[in-house]
Amino acid sequence: MTYFVNITLLFLLVLTAASATFLVKELISSVIILGSYSFFLAIVWAWLGAVDVAFVEAVIGAGLATVLFLVTLFDTAPKDTRLRRPPPPLAGVIGLPLLGFLLLFVANDLPPFGDPASPAHVHISPVYLQQSYADTLTPNVVASVLMDYRAFDTLIETVVIFTAGIACALLLKESGS
Amino acid sequence: MKQMHDSFLVQSMSRLLIPLAQLFALYVLFFGQYGPGGGFVGGVIWAISMILTFLVFGLNSPQGRLVAKVLHGDGVGLIIFVGVGGLCLIAGGEFLNYANLEIPGLDAPARRYMGILLTQIGVAVDVAVTGISIVISLAYHDTEQEYDV
Structure with a gap:
């Protein structure tokens, strides 16, 4: 039960960081939030038992990618990094939730997490x-x-x-x- | 970035953290066969420690010149990886079949162990040099060559 609660909390953290990346005004803070998002994602991988993936995510996503983004931003003028947000197209507003619903519907047919009889574990x-x-x-x-x-x-x-x-x-x- | 960072705190913390990060990179590289980690992650941690070095001390300081010299190693990691494969080929086996790695006094599993270790060192060198090279070319691409390698 604690396992389930922890996973839910971590997924909420990932969701928060992901949405904050889109809501923030300057590009630099958005890069920093992206790094923290990668870090939370690494903790999620570690909870799911994929320690090697978590390691790579923490080092590449939170470390090297953040450095690359920041070094690139140092070379840009302020007018390049100002964020303009045009209103989203109607097809995206209607289509993406529909697609997400479809994916959740199909996810019922996936084998449960850690099932030893799932196709990936018997091949x-x-x-x-x-x-x-x-x-x-x-x-x-x-x-x-x-x-x-x-x-x-x-x-x-x-x-x-x-x-x-x-x-x-x-x-x-x-x-x- | 172009010259030394002027904060004493940043400098002394980097002097403390960079050797620790390099030690941890070596640990991750050589114990990747016993726990999580391996060549890729170890190489990236090493690259990040080097990047921190020249971001804090500048590329013209003694430490920064050392980092710039690392760029001469571009491709060495790939040569190590392919070289291990070629050694297996020379010894009469298939390419990258470590059981044919000719090291006297070792049986086939131990040879495979050595093969995994050597190729992981190759991957680490390749990834580290590539990471440092990308960040250096991003950070210095607008200036004429201010540093001499």
Whole structure:
């Protein structure tokens, strides 16, 4: 029961931060609230048991992304960061709540949280959970899946990050000189 | 950002926090096989400590020059990752099949352990250098090269 209450509280915090991001007047405070939103989201991930995801969310979302946004904002003029909010289109006002209702309706058919018989838990997860320590001597199953069983995947992700860094350096250097 | 931050409090707190953050980054990197964490998170924490260094002390201070030198390591992490895969290939196995990593005196699970550790170091180096490089190019893109690397 306390588990349920805590999760509800954390989701409310996330909701509050998300709505405050849209209601606030200056872009800088909106960036700070976005960072706090990421932090609350990290706590939610940790409560749901996904500690690795929580770690990445806290470090990337609340740390690095906030720094990137702030450094970008330092280069802009005040007239660029003033927020104009045009009234939302009618299709969005009617359509989005309808879509949300539809999603909640469909969510009834999802397997319950932590159900061992759900399709995601009977396909290949048992193999990883039972054999990964004997195979790799690594107690953290996430690390052994990421770096050994799916090493090729991780290699391409690393290439993507490297390419992003190179592209950023090239684009920004061109506009400077 | 362009020169040293003038607040004594910010400077002394950064002197206290940056080594702690780097120590924690190394902990997360090397204990990622026993708990949550790993190369990606460890690399980002290391990058954030470096970014804090040059945001507080400026890129022309001794600490900032050290950060600017880190940019020469762009691509080293990727070379480490692909290099481990290539070593497996040379030793007669498949690409990135760590069981073929030729380290004398180790059986196959221990070799896989070493392979995971080495590739995680590669990912950490790659992510850290990329993060620092993006923030430096964002922060300094409007000025002519004021710092010499």
